[in-house]
Amino acid sequence: MVRPVKNRFFLPEGFNTLKDVLFDVARNAPDGTFSAADYRDATGIGRNLGIELLEHFDRTGITQRIGDKRRLLHDTTDKESPRRTLK
Secondary structure, X not given: OEEEEOOEEEOHHHHHHHHHHHHHHHHHOOOOEEEHHHHHHHHOXXXXXXXXXXXXXXXXXXXXXXXXXXXXXXXXXXXXXXXXXXX
């Protein structure tokens, strides 16, 4: 089980899918930055859960928040990057 926030649990496969969507959203963003709404729309999850996951990705060093947007902190094209594995 993966526990990205205090009250949420995910199976590793489901969490990795949500993380993969994050990489895809960032890769497809014209300037490399994306909003919480972009991530929410791509995943189909609710706003609150989307923000909780994005805050987890910020805390674990996958993304960095810049105002209302976020950017990845490493190369999104490297599918074997260590950051793409579960944290």
